[in-house]
Amino acid sequence: MEKVIIAITGASGIVYGIKLVEELLKRFKVYLVLTDKAEMVAKYEGVYEKLNELKNNVKTYKEHDIDSSIASSSFNHDAMVISPCSMKTLAGIASGYSENLVLRVAENTLKLKKPLILVIRETPLNTIHILNMLKVSIAGGIILPASPAFYHKPKSVDDMVSFIVGKVLDILGVQHNLYKKWETY
Numbered sequence: 454m455e456k457v458i459i460a461i462t463g464a465s466g467i468v469y470g471i472k473l474v475e476e477l478l479k480r481f482k483v484y485l486v487l488t489d490k491a492e493m494v495a496k497y498e499g500v501y502e503k504l505n506e507l508k509n510n511v512k513t514y515k516e517h518d519i520d521s522s523i524a525s526s527s528f529n530h531d532a533m534v535i536s537p538c539s540m541k542t543l544a545g546i547a548s549g550y551s552e553n554l555v556l557r558v559a560e561n562t563l564k565l566k567k568p569l570i571l572v573i574r575e576t577p578l579n580t581i582h583i584l585n586m587l588k589v590s591i592a593g594g595i596i597l598p599a600s601p602a603f604y605h606k607p608k609s610v611d612d613m614v615s616f617i618v619g620k621v622l623d624i625l626g627v628q629h630n631l632y633k634k635w636e637t638y
């Protein structure tokens with residue numbers, strides 16, 4: 454794997470996207486897409502400054518940059534992760550309504566049968582959300598709910614975030630020490 458596209462959308466848990474980018478930057482070329490609402494939610498969650506700092510280290514696009522190189526399937530990225538992924542963005546992917554850069558890249562990723570991971574965040578879920586997840590899953594996407602576990606005894610919010618980011622890295626085949634793997638015997 455060489456080129457990974459990460460999108461951060463306006464669901465709660467912007468920190469899931471920030472930590473994922475920090476981890477992937479250690480190993481790969483990372484391209485970041487931010488929706489307008491991601492920046493808004495980042496302010497509410499107190500991580501706006503951190504998100505801005507990240508922009509200094511990674512090539513960053515806005516959702517409106519639909520004419521950018523990454524909007525084309527010829528960009529040939531290896532994987533895409535949307536973290537966190539709002540129900541609106543999920544719906545756009547499920548219905549093929551590619552009206553922004555996040556949706557366009559997701560569409561291309563499915564088209565090319567490359568890994569597309571959606572770290573969805575919403576609770577409770579309505580039937581439309583569940584059906585949209587089913588559609589994306591049938592199309593080849595991976596639904597990874599942002600639902601941290603407790604059996605590894607997290608001591609901080611960062612431990613809980615690391616668990617979810619670690620699960621994403623597991624799927625991408627990236628070695629990490631973000632959470633302790635389950636071992637009994």
Ligand SMILES: Cc1cc2nc3c(=O)[nH]c(=O)nc-3n(C[C@H](O)[C@H](O)[C@H](O)COP(=O)(O)O)c2cc1C
Nearest residue numbers: 462463464465488490491497539540541542574575
């Ligand atoms: C503080 C805040 C938290 C939100 N959390 C969620 C959430 O967890 N999940 C979700 O689907 N939408 C959430 N929303 C609503 C989305 O931001 C909204 O649907 C938006 O249109 C998503 O756009 P985007 O997917 O283009 O970023 C939240 C909005 C705000 C202001």
